[in-house]
Amino acid sequence: MGLDGGDSASYARALTDALGPVVHRTLDLPPAVPTFLSDDHTPVEFSLSMSPGGTPALRVLLEPASGFGDLGESSRLGLRALRSLARRWDIATDQLDLVQDLFLPDDPQGSFALWIALELTPGGTPRMKVYLNPAATGPDRAAATIREALRRLGHHQAYDSLPPADRLLFLALDLGAWETPRLKVYTAHHGLRASTVGTLNRMAGGPPAAETEAFLHTAAGLPADQDAVFDRRPVLSCHSFTDPAADRPSGFTLHVPVRDYAQDDREALGRAETLLTRYGIAPGILGDALGALTPRRPEDGVGLIAYLAMVHQDGRLPRLTAYLSSEAYRVRTPNRRPTGPRPVR
Numbered sequence: 001m002g003l004d005g006g007d008s009a010s011y012a013r014a015l016t017d018a019l020g021p022v023v024h025r026t027l028d029l030p031p032a033v034p035t036f037l038s039d040d041h042t043p044v045e046f047s048l049s050m051s052p053g054g055t056p057a058l059r060v061l062l063e064p065a066s067g068f069g070d071l072g073e074s075s076r077l078g079l080r081a082l083r084s085l086a087r088r089w090d091i092a093t094d095q096l097d098l099v100q101d102l103f104l105p106d107d108p109q110g111s112f113a114l115w116i117a118l119e120l121t122p123g124g125t126p127r128m129k130v131y132l133n134p135a136a137t138g139p140d141r142a143a144a145t146i147r148e149a150l151r152r153l154g155h156h157q158a159y160d161s162l163p164p165a166d167r168l169l170f171l172a173l174d175l176g177a178w179e180t181p182r183l184k185v186y187t188a189h190h191g192l193r194a195s196t197v198g199t200l201n202r203m204a205g206g207p208p209a210a211e212t213e214a215f216l217h218t219a220a221g222l223p224a225d226q227d228a229v230f231d232r233r234p235v236l237s238c239h240s241f242t243d244p245a246a247d248r249p250s251g252f253t254l255h256v257p258v259r260d261y262a263q264d265d266r267e268a269l270g271r272a273e274t275l276l277t278r279y280g281i282a283p284g285i286l287g288d289a290l291g292a293l294t295p296r297r298p299e300d301g302v303g304l305i306a307y308l309a310m311v312h313q314d315g316r317l318p319r320l321t322a323y324l325s326s327e328a329y330r331v332r333t334p335n336r337r338p339t340g341p342r343p344v345r
Helices: 005-024 071-089 094-103 139-152 194-199 209-220 265-278 284-293
Strands: 044-050 057-062 114-119 127-132 167-175 183-189 228-230 235-241 251-256 305-313 319-325
Touching: 005 057, 005 071, 005 114, 044 284, 071 114, 071 127, 094 127, 094 139, 094 167, 139 167, 139 183, 194 209, 194 228, 209 251, 209 265, 209 305, 265 284, 265 305, 265 319, 284 319
Parallel strands: none
Antiparallel strands: 044 057, 044 319, 057 114, 114 127, 127 167, 167 183, 183 235, 235 251, 251 305, 305 319
């Protein structure tokens, strides 16, 4: 990824510091607590963002202080870890300060409190993002929480531009000196029909419906002329906002949970390589990354590649992101039953 030994060592120290006491817990024991971040409850996930002609970007998503105390304690420790990392790299957190009370109450609810994402750039200073839970004050208040957060952040028209969804999953904020800082809203679409996926995009100048459908069909291993329902883990969409005055998002991402719709990681990797070639990206990049992450063969498990995502952002070439599980606790056995979405006849 273009990181030298000094960068890698510095980032590793920062990440283990942020994870807290869980780093001293032997992997011979089960996970300290279930985490929504990964299938095997490892509080770390990697992702690889790949674009035509560019160096891949490595991101790490972590749940700080995972497994210690209740959700309220996790929230407090997570916020402390985030602020410690921000001081380490002189990253401003003013965007988070504006909405902290909405997402980090004294007695939070939901499946998580706070996640930290770091894009590990050469030079030793990463780009930082924070992921927050809209259901922190109750699932019935998620929409109101997102609306109020968008209002405080100046994006008064953003909420009404989102597509219909079954669940508001995350609000993500770019912190510090990004070239064009974004806020992102992630939504889940349970029981999505493949033929309707093109309607999710709300980005001005975003991908045509045919491109979105083609990406979904390839990522899910679905024949091009076959309609189907994604009736297991839901497809996710994400819309990003950069201009408070705009009435439309500036970015759109479609996330396909490939691990639930493939027999094993060899099949998922083959689909990913087909997509990488289609978008003009060297297909060997992802296979090399998997080899660096684990010695196991792709056909010996499923879930190492958790999601495949198509990313469109205003002013940039389309890119693809693969979300990679660290599998510290468990390798999920290959799927033996039919794995594709349920066909619509």
